[in-house]
Structure formats: C-alpha cells, structure tokens
Amino acid sequence: MPSSNRRLSLSVALALLVMGGSYLTSRASYRGYTGGTVATPQTQTKPGAKPGTRIILDHADLLSYDASLQPGVQRLKGSVVLKHGNATMTCDSAYLNEDAQVFEAFGDVHMVQGDTVHMYARYLYYDGVSKLARLRHNVHLANKTTDLYTDSLDYDRIADIAYYFEGGSISDAQNTLTSDYGQFLPATNDAEFRYNVKLVNDKTTMTTEHLFYNTHTRISSYEGSTLIKSDSGQIVSQRGIYDVGRDVGILLDRSEVYSGARTLIGDSIYYDGPSKFGEAFGRMQLSDTVQKAILYGDYGYFDDKRNYAFATSRAHAEEYSQKDTLYVTADTLELISLPIKGRRPVDSLSTDSTATSKLDTMQRYLRGYRHVRVFRRDAQAVADSLSYVSMDSTLSLYGKPILWSEERQLSGDTTHFYFRGKKLDYVDVLGSALTVEHIDSVDFYNQMSGDSLRAYIQDSTVREIIVRGKVESIYYMKDEGTNEYNGLNRMSSSTMHVYLDSGRVSKSIWLGPVEGKAYPLAMASGAEVNRLERFVWAADRRPMRKEDITTVGDSLPPSEQRSIPLSDLKRFSGAKAAMVAYEPFERKAREEAQRTDSLMATYRGLDPAAYRETYRCVLRPLPTDGEHDSPHTLIDTSWVYRAFSSREDQDSSSTSSSTGILKGKNSPSESNALGGK
Known part of the structure; x- marks a missing residue:
C-alpha cells in the first residue's frame, strides 16, 4: 500500500504540473459581450502577425483563467493596464483574448491616445486588429481645447475620429454644441454634427440640421434649415459659412438677416454682426418696418450704424407709410438717416402720458439716380433723379421730370413737392413749366406754360395753379346749351391764376400785359393754333400700374426672372457708396466743429467780467446786474403784439398787410401818423 500511495501522489502531482503549464502558456479567447447594445463578432488573428502590433498586458493585480468557463479568455482584476501601440488603457477589470486581439474593460475606464486625447467611460470594447475602441456609459473625451460628452462613443485610432450616434455634446471655452450624431477629429479640432444640431454661447444660439465646426477657429459651415440668433440680430438660412467668434x-441660398427694424434678403449675403452691415447679391430685398419702406435690387447694402441703405441694378422701392403705397424705381436708390441735433422724443420733453405722437429724432433722405419712375394710385412720374428730405417734407424730381394725375400732365426742368401732415400741400415746377390736360376722349388739350408754376393741392386734387413768366395758355370752350366744344381761347400774359373745382376751371385771372385770341373750332385744327411751342403729351412714358415699377427692365414675369451674374455685381460697392453719401454731412460736421472750437478759443481768452459783458444777453442775470444797467433794455420788444385793452379796440381791428399782426384801427399811433391829435 505504501508503494500504491506513492504512485497516486506522483500521478496527482504530474496532473497538477501539466494543468499549471497549460494555464501559464494558454492564450485567452474572447467571450462575446451581450450585456450592452453592441454586438462584436469573434475574429482570429492571422498567423505571423507583425511584432509590436499585439495588445500587451502591462499590469494587473490578479490574473485568472478557467478554460471550462471562458476558453482562451484571461480575467484581469485590480489596476489593469493594457497597451497597444501609443495607446494606453486602464480599468478596474477586464477580459483579454490574445488570440483574437480584443479585450473588454469595466469600471473606471481611462484610455489615452498619444498623450493628447483622453477618453473616460464605464465600459470599453477594443479591437486591436481594426484599432477601433467602443466606449459606453458616461463617456467623456477630452483634448487640450475640447470636451465631448455622450453615452456611446466609437473611436477609430487609425483615422483619429471619434463619433457618437445616440446624442451628445462638444464644448470648448466659449461654445457648447449638441446633436443626435456627431464626429470629432482631435488632431485637427474639426467636428461634424447632424440632426437637431444646436450651438450655444453667451452671445449666439444656432440651430441647424447639418453643421461642420472647428473648435479652434470657431468657423462653421451649415446645411439645412438654420436659425442663428445673436446680440446683433437674427439669421435664417439654408446654407452658408458662419464665424461664431466674430x-x-x-449666407447662401436665399438667406434672411434681421437687424433691428431692418430685414435683408438675398441669394447670397455677406453679413458682419459687430459692424452691423450686410451686403446682398442677387434678388436683394431690404425692408425697414420703422420707415415703412422696402428696397429691391440685384445688389444691396445696409449699414445699421450709419442708418444707410443702398440698392442698385433693377432697383425699386415700396413706401407704405400712407394709405396708398408709393412705388419708385431707379438705377440706384439710397436711403440715408441722420440724427437731428437737439431733437428728443416727446416722452423726454413732456410728462403727458396720454400723448401718442412723438417727434422724429432722425432726418431721412431718399435718393434715386437715373431713370426714376414713380407710381401711386393717384399720381405717377418719371425723371432723371429724385430726392426726398423728411425734415422739410420735400420731394424733388430733377432732369426734365413729368408728373401725371388723372388726365393732367405736369412737366418742367425741376419739380418740388411739399407735404404737410403726410399730405401733399403744393407743387413747384421750376424752368420750362408746362401743364397739359387731356379733355375727354378727343384730341383736345388744355395747356399752360411759363417760366415757373405752383399748384396747390387739397384732398389729392389740384385747387389752384399760379403760372409766372411768359405765360401762355390754351383752353377749349364749350357751348352752354349743347355742352359741346365750339372753340378755343389762346392767351398770353406775365402771370396767370387758375382756380379749379372738381378738376374743372372755375375762374382764371391774368395779370400784366395780356394778349388773347379766340378761335372757332373749325379754325383750331392746326398745331400752330391748338399746340403751345413746348407742348408734349408723354402718355407712352407714364407708369400705369405698379408692375411697371416692380418689373422694370424685365420681359419675363417675376416668377421666371433670374438675377444677373455675380461677376457683374462685383463692380458695386455699398461701403464705397455709403462713404460718398455721408461725406457732405461729415464735412459739414467738421466745419461746425472748427467754428465751435474758434468760438470757444475766443471766449476762453476773456476774463470773467469781459466774458459776462460780451454774453450778458444770453446769461442768467446776477442779483447786482439791475443796479448799474441803463434804462434801455438789451432787446427791443416793441414789435411784439400787445393784447387790446378793450373789446372796442378788438372789434375795430384789422390785419397788417406787412406783418400779419393784428393792430387797432384807431390806435393813438395811427392817429398821430394821420395827423390826428
């Protein structure tokens, strides 16, 4: 028996030795991970793999192996360190399959790529053949400038790309980006985002469907429906490049820019938020809700800091501040706004909370250059150029303008329209003035010409016309019985007044030397009789509908129009136009500043007594001023109207023809002047 026991002991020892050797020389096999959403098939490393490409186990507190449970798989626990090339992975525990060159890591997983990219997660599956790392649960990727957070991240070491697909965010020093899908290249800081993309920082919020973004340069490229909100305004776009930092x-593909009360739309737009200007190319539309105007053109520009807008190439404008919209077209249109010095809103001048009107704090200029055409329901015009000044409420047409209203035509060298309370008050025609009225459907025309003409307007109807300087007129006469035309009256004088009622002449007055001759209708068929020398009836130039303004130069309907090539638009410069437009105002401001500096230098050289003596009329009096003043006041107020002392004086008053000031008819001053007592 002793020999039998010894043989049994030797057999057991030999078996243990064989098992231990097998354990020490075995290679772990991969156990497929089924606890998560990722399924990774088992792969086998090809024989003869290159040295240095294998996963290396650098450290583990405990290594165990059970071939019956997990053939070929080593179980690692405690401070596990694995290396593959220039990547190092640490974790609490892991399964390592050296044959397949894959491992799974659990716990506090930390992966470092080349000492520059750090990745943290609760789970990692790594394939040493494809060099693909799949991190799950509370994933955090960080390099020197960027942090990426998600719950599922794949990192391709060969391409150096990290991407997530179940929602995530990327943050740098200023911005946070979130999306359903995203990928990030740590080496170049380039990122791509898709689906429900949102970028947020202190000044900007951007939402889009597809975004390329560099976390270092902070320049983005976007596609799809995009909304950008910033301190300077709002952008609606489909495609473009946007510098988030600046x-x-x-902006491309018919984008929209909102800045204050202005909206800029164009096929392509260059927009600078801090400088508050935008430049649009192709089918530009610039609207201003405060000024109630819209500018159109193939090229447009606006500078919000200077309150300047510019449009050219098929440019036209719509002004809708009144009941009837005004349509204007020209080769080039400008809208300039300047602050009115010393003008403050009514709210700052009065405490009346019921006041609804406010003083306008801006003076506005609208200018049109070359081939001006104007349309409104009650009036139409053509001219070479146009200017409107809001403070004076004056609209001026230059370069042989022609104005039409109903059947009446008005022309001259220059025309000025004066408005009062947004209604036309009167019109001045200067140089070669001519007014023509087409009578009914026949070829009869009432005509007046002179050196200048003024027409007074009431309720959009001409009520009075005054013509001065070499006045000539032709008016057709009607038979009162038959109400048919029976002749014409041709007259000349130095001045002519015409009063109209419902568009018809009710009274006419000729002043100065008057010459005239009446012709029966049978003798008035020739142009030498029925036409003035300056006569012209330009009905073919008259805009008859708004489409004559909005589609000027286009034979195609608006839906089929195409903008001119971008290469042709490069010759325009809105910034240069703004500088040219503002140069006269800036020159005037410099001159005023120089004049002010000169006055300041003058009075600063005076001593206090001399200064007060010089400017005493505008300074608050001192308590001692009255003791030494002469009995004569500094300002003569004798011309100021003084209220009548009695009702009789008031009843016997008249109006002075020279000053328009009421004066008593039998006042002592008048009696003395007439020799009375």
Missing part, C-alpha cells in the same frame, strides 16, 4: 457670415 459673428460674421457668408
């Missing part, structure tokens, strides 16, 4: 963008 708030500057190149």
